[in-house]
Amino acid sequence: MSIPFVVDRPDGLRPATWADYALTSLSVLPLVWRRRAPVAVALAVLAAGAAYKLSLDGPGQPLPYPGLVALYSVAALSPVRKRVAVGTLVAALILPSVALNTQDAKELMFSFFVFGAAYALGRLTHTRQAYTAAVEDRAAQLERANRIEAEQATARERARIAREMHDILSHAVSIMIVQAEAGPVAVRAAPARAEAAFEAISETGRDAMVQLRRMLGVLREETTPRDSAAAPREPQPxxxxxxxLVERVSLGGxxxxxxxxxxxxxxxxxxxxxxxxxxxxxxxxxxxxxxxxxxxxxxxxxxxxxxxxxxxxxxxxxxxxxxxxxxxxxxxxxxxxxxxxxxxxxxxxxxxxxxxxxxxxxxxxxxxxxxxxxxxxxxxxxx
Known part of the structure; x- marks a missing residue:
């Protein structure tokens, strides 16, 4: 809007005054609040432009840029009833504006075209923003779902590990305790049975150690090649x-x-x-x-x-x-x-x-x- 004030005016036109500067600025300044109150800003811009044209008739632009920006903002940010009302008002004002200017049909068609393009561009921007918001919301939902699924998987894995640890340790310790308690009695009464009990203790302990090493090897986040080579590879029993298993339990139990x-x-x-x-x-x-x-x-x-x-x-x-x-x-x-x-x-x-x-x-x-x-x-x- 400042171009008419820095470019020499054609001969025969009066020079720009401070009132021209003030009213031109008044038609632009409301655009600062166009995102907060697009309809109010559009009405203010239209009112300032009409006052400028009817009262001062100072230097103007080939296109009313503040009006185009205001209509674009209304189309992009306002609900359907408000944007239709503002669009209808702008279309109705185009006819008297052209009549006061050139009264040319080409200008009339061009004005309808550019204001229609501003409105359409505003709607396209609204659609694009809505699509982007929907994509971001879906991505956030997927992220939350993945996080919940990961937490549930972690809980299930912890429960599985707890079951394995309980079964391995509880069985091994129980058998070892039973065999150890029966051992001293068998030493006096049946040395062969005592020897079998102690063998069962050692075998149960070794089996428990193997299974615990296998489980702990799986739980390690990082393993060296040496650890990988030393870790047991056989499947679970x-x-x-x-x-x-039955034979071990029967010895001393x-x-x-x-x-x-x-x-x-x-x-x-x-x-x-x-x-x-x-x-x-x-x-x-x-x-x-x-x-x-x-x-x-x-x-x-x-x-x-x-x-x-x-x-x-x-x-x-x-x-x-x-x-x-x-x-x-x-x-x-x-x-x-x-x-x-x-x-x-x-x-x-x-x-x-x-x-x-x-x-x-x-x-x-x-x-x-x-x-x-x-x-x-x-x-x-x-x-």
Whole structure:
């Protein structure tokens, strides 16, 4: 808007005055607030331009730039009713403006074109900003969803590691305690049995160390080539390792009978590890709490499911009232649920002893909901 005041005017026109400067500035200054009050600014700019044209008729521009910017702001920032009202007002003012200026049809068409282009550009800007905001909002939602999923995955992994640590340490320590307590008695009465008990202690300890080293190796964030070479690579124990587990428990502890019925079939490694851990935890409970003399462990292969049953002749549900936090039986349920199965624990078939029973489907072993609610009976608290 300053060009008419720094460029020499044609001969025959009066020079610009301070009033011309003031009114021209008045038509531009409201644009500072165009984002806060676009409609009010547009009306102020139109009023200042009309006053300038009707009262002073000073130096002007070929195009009313403040009006174009104000209409663009209204189209980009105002709701539909306000922007339609302002657009209609501007279109209505174009006719008298051209009539007071050149009265030329070309100027009329050009004015409609440029003001229409300003309005359309404002709408395009609004659409682009809305699209950008929607994309940013979607990105933020995806980021939140990914963060929540990562936190849930971390929680599930921590629960899995806690189950593994509990099963490994609880079983190993329980067997070692039982064997150590039976050792001194057997030294006097049956030296051969005492020797077997001490061998069972050392074997159980070595097995626990191997499994702990494997788990700790997985938990390390950074490993050197030397650590990688030294870390054990064998998979977790599976069904084939159950006879050795039963033998270790039987040395110095209750007599454990193990049998398999039905037609065995190959299972995924994670399913075999689940079977092993369930049997291991059930035997550990029998050793720690039941004071049982005999325990039976059975794997029954059906047409579409595998049934694990561990039954002892000990104190029954009363054994579950001893000290503890119940992690063992909860872990059994979680392991079975992870493969779409179920697990239960309670008195034996005749009300004597304690039975742990798990059913794992064989037709479609797929991970189930890891956070499925678990119903724990009062008899299981403290196991």
């Amino acid at each position: 599976g069904i084939a390792a159950l006879p050795a 209750p007599a454990v009978a193990y049998e398999t019925t039905g037609t065995p079939r190959p299972l995924p490694l994670d399913a075999e590890a689940t079977v092993y851990r369930i049997v291991q935890e059930a035997l550990t409970n029998a050793v720690k709490h039941a004071a049982a003399r005999t325990v039976s462990a059975q794997l029954a292969y059906g047409d579409d499911e595998l049934i694990l049953t561990v039954l002892d002749d000990g104190r029954g549900p009363d054994a579950a009232q001893g000290p503890g936090t119940g992690h063992g039986l909860i872990g059994i349920r979680e392991r079975a649920a992870a493969h779409g199965g179920t697990a239960s624990a309670g008195p034996g078939p005749d009300g004597r002893g304690f039975e742990v029973r798990a059913v794992i489907p064989l037709d479609a072993i797929t991970p189930g909901p890891p956070d499925a609610p678990l119903v724990i009976s009062p008899a299981e608290v403290g196991t």
